[in-house]
Amino acid sequence: MSPYDPSAFPPFAVTVDLVVLTVRRHALCALVVRRGEPPFQGRWALPGGFVRGDEDLAAAAARELAEETGLCAHDPASPAPGNGAHLEQLATYGDPKRDPRMRVVSVAHLVLAPDLPAPRAGGDANSARWASVEDHLGQENGFGREGEQPAPLAFDHARILADGVERARSKIEYSSLATAFCPPEFTVGELRRVYEAVWGVALDPRNFHRKVTGTPGFLVPAGGTTTRQGGRPAQLFRAGGATVLNPPMLRPEV
Amino acid sequence: MSPYDPSAFPPFAVTVDLVVLTVRRHALCALVVRRGEPPFQGRWALPGGFVRGDEDLAAAAARELAEETGLCAHDPASPAPGNGAHLEQLATYGDPKRDPRMRVVSVAHLVLAPDLPAPRAGGDANSARWASVEDHLGQENGFGREGEQPAPLAFDHARILADGVERARSKIEYSSLATAFCPPEFTVGELRRVYEAVWGVALDPRNFHRKVTGTPGFLVPAGGTTTRQGGRPAQLFRAGGATVLNPPMLRPEV
DNA sequence: CCAAAAGTGTTAATCGTACACCCATGT
DNA sequence: ACATGGGTGTACGATTAACACTTTTGG
Numbered sequence: 001m002s003p004y005d006p007s008a009f010p011p012f013a014v015t016v017d018l019v020v021l022t023v024r025r026h027a028l029c030a031l032v033v034r035r036g037e038p039p040f041q042g043r044w045a046l047p048g049g050f051v052r053g054d055e056d057l058a059a060a061a062a063r064e065l066a067e068e069t070g071l072c073a074h075d076p077a078s079p080a081p082g083n084g085a086h087l088e089q090l091a092t093y094g095d096p097k098r099d100p101r102m103r104v105v106s107v108a109h110l111v112l113a114p115d116l117p118a119p120r121a122g123g124d125a126n127s128a129r130w131a132s133v134e135d136h137l138g139q140e141n142g143f144g145r146e147g148e149q150p151a152p153l154a155f156d157h158a159r160i161l162a163d164g165v166e167r168a169r170s171k172i173e174y175s176s177l178a179t180a181f182c183p184p185e186f187t188v189g190e191l192r193r194v195y196e197a198v199w200g201v202a203l204d205p206r207n208f209h210r211k212v213t214g215t216p217g218f219l220v221p222a223g224g225t226t227t228r229q230g231g232r233p234a235q236l237f238r239a240g241g242a243t244v245l246n247p248p249m250l251r252p253e254v
Numbered sequence: 255m256s257p258y259d260p261s262a263f264p265p266f267a268v269t270v271d272l273v274v275l276t277v278r279r280h281a282l283c284a285l286v287v288r289r290g291e292p293p294f295q296g297r298w299a300l301p302g303g304f305v306r307g308d309e310d311l312a313a314a315a316a317r318e319l320a321e322e323t324g325l326c327a328h329d330p331a332s333p334a335p336g337n338g339a340h341l342e343q344l345a346t347y348g349d350p351k352r353d354p355r356m357r358v359v360s361v362a363h364l365v366l367a368p369d370l371p372a373p374r375a376g377g378d379a380n381s382a383r384w385a386s387v388e389d390h391l392g393q394e395n396g397f398g399r400e401g402e403q404p405a406p407l408a409f410d411h412a413r414i415l416a417d418g419v420e421r422a423r424s425k426i427e428y429s430s431l432a433t434a435f436c437p438p439e440f441t442v443g444e445l446r447r448v449y450e451a452v453w454g455v456a457l458d459p460r461n462f463h464r465k466v467t468g469t470p471g472f473l474v475p476a477g478g479t480t481t482r483q484g485g486r487p488a489q490l491f492r493a494g495g496a497t498v499l500n501p502p503m504l505r506p507e508v
Numbered sequence: 509c510c511a512a513a514a515g516t517g518t519t520a521a522t523c524g525t526a527c528a529c530c531c532a533t534g535t
Numbered sequence: 536a537c538a539t540g541g542g543t544g545t546a547c548g549a550t551t552a553a554c555a556c557t558t559t560t561g562g
Contacts, residue, residue, distance in 0.1 A: 521551085
């Protein structure tokens with residue numbers, strides 16, 4: 001039990017893996033990269049990499065995110081500057097056999113990003129893409145495509161992705177995080193389509209509008225209007241300062 | 255960027271730290287141990303220890319818990335057997351300077367336990383105790399004692415404890431986890447006192463009774479009654495199978 | 509009898525839901 | 536004119552909060 005017994009300090013490699021979620025074409029999508037080396041060569045995996053010796057975990061996640069996407073994310077719990085995406089720690093995965101090469105503990109992080117142009121690969125080109133979450137997690141809510149299931153993600157990344165999606169789904173209920181999926185200025189309808197895509201449900205546009213505009217601090221008017229969705233021009237809003245929603249958004253049953 | 259460059263694999267020590275919470279004498283308490291060696295010798299700290307080379311993170315947390323308390327905890331996400339306490343992963347702390355000796359990444363776990371006899375120390379006697387959470391986190395809701403602030407916990411353990419308490423406070427809202435603070439059979443009043451201690455509020459006994467007995471799957475009658483609280487005998491209940499509470503328990507404002 | 513805690517009834521206010529209806533634009 | 540999405544009004548049922556009241560024990 002002496003903490004100075006070297007046999008009590010087995011060396012670990014520590015990595016960060018990223019669950020980067022966005023909403024594209026009314027579907028929840030995750031960023032995946034193609035592995036260039038074994039193990040799992042050629043398979044899709046979550047982006048990630050090793051934590052450096054003098055680097056905080058959140059900083060490592062932000063660095064990997066920037067390398068993979070060019071995004072500058074901001075962990076609200078850290079003083080680092082940021083714009084655009086939301087970043088938070090998700091969970092840590094440390095099964096002794098999760099990486100066949102060695103003992104690797106991975107601290108997974110969750111990133112919520114607005115719809116982006118085509119992802120830019122870290123080093124190799126055309127090796128990153130947005131994958132529909134339903135395709136990789138199986139049929140959900142009847143949205144799953146039949147047949148053509150893609151190969152499972154490498155390592156335990158399917159489990160990590162599932163945990164990240166579950167976290168996002170529950171967190172937009174009681175926080176204003178859904179705005180992280182939107183551009184800086186957005187309409188109530190765009191925000192509603194985010195909720196619909198993440199939850200896989202249809203929401204009543206009238207009640208949704210009352211709810212979000214009536215929750216203090218959730219949205220602040222940005223001044224202009226837009227007609228980019230067709231129909232009557234919609235007011236533009238920015239995310240308000242509130243982070244916790246009271247009362248919460250209610251996810252319809254089943 | 256080659257993943258086989260040894261300089262990209264800085265070695266880390268990986269530990270688990272435990273936030274073990276219980277309710278004693280109508281107060282939320284956390285298990286703390288006194289450190290026997292530097293750094294922070296003589297200061298209180300959260301229990302914890304190094305993860306072994308072939309050990310899963312949850313298994314390491316359960317092992318440390320058993321060593322410190324004799325409790326057999328059960329992580330619902332793992333197939334390990336267990337009785338009594340609830341165990342779940344909390345968060346991971348990896349600031350490069352959090353341990354002055356070396357680079358240590360600590361995977362904190364949260365344990366919710368029923369009121370226990372005096373804690374049993376791991377190796378040294380009388381080096382573990384239940385500490386009131388208010389004493390270590392400062393005044394909360396007017397409960398904080400004035401003067402006599404104890405020395406801060408070692409390392410970043412005050413932050414870890416605060417995160418664990420916050421997790422427990424929010425999780426008993428929408429899950430049946432509050433029963434983890436109760437013995438196997440308990441009364442509605444005892445469960446109410448758990449909520450009151452964890453949240454630091456007073457709840458209406460009548461409405462609370464209706465709420466918890468009316469939530470399907472939360473409580474199942476155990477058959478007997480008890481008068482251990484004085485007054486009219488109260489029915490005994492066991493925790494039902496439900497893990498998620500719908501509708502949730504509502505925490506009063508402020 | 510009285511204090512204390514358990515449990516039930518009732519009421520008014522609030523909240524969520526469903527849906528009718530009108531508004532402002534592009535085609 | 537019509538389709539499309541934006542936005543407001545309203546009515547009904549469900550949930551909550553507040554509190555009067557009865558029940559069953561111990562002292």
